[in-house]
Amino acid sequence: MILTIVGRADQNNPKSTWEVLGRALYSMVLEGLIEETKLDHFNLPYYTPHAKEVTKVIEEEGSFSLQKLDTFEIGWD
Structure with a gap:
């Protein structure tokens, strides 16, 4: 599986x-x-985890094993 x-x-x-x-x-x-006031009440929950956080959650949860984790950046230019 790839995520x-x-x-x-x-x-x-x-x-x-x-x-x-x-x-x-x-x-x-x-x-x-x-x-x-409209800006103060605007809420758009969004979280971007670091690779170490993802690894920790996968290992602690235990349903999956992590064989490989790659990271890459996308340029916005």
């Missing part, structure tokens, strides 16, 4: 494209395009 999961490369830095979205939305508040 593809969106994750993050740096274990200590959870910044992602979602941070870019957050900054863009906040800029829209500053420009008066979005009400700040």
Whole structure:
């Protein structure tokens, strides 16, 4: 079985494209395009695990064995 999961490369830095979205939305508040209260109540839960976290969960759960784990980055340019 092959699973593809969106994750993050740096274990200590959870910044992602979602941070870019957050900054863009906040800029829209500053420009008066979005009400700040609407932004404050906007919630889009999303988590990108690091490869070590995925490995730990798979090993602790026990239903699967991990034979190989590869990571790769996709350029946004």
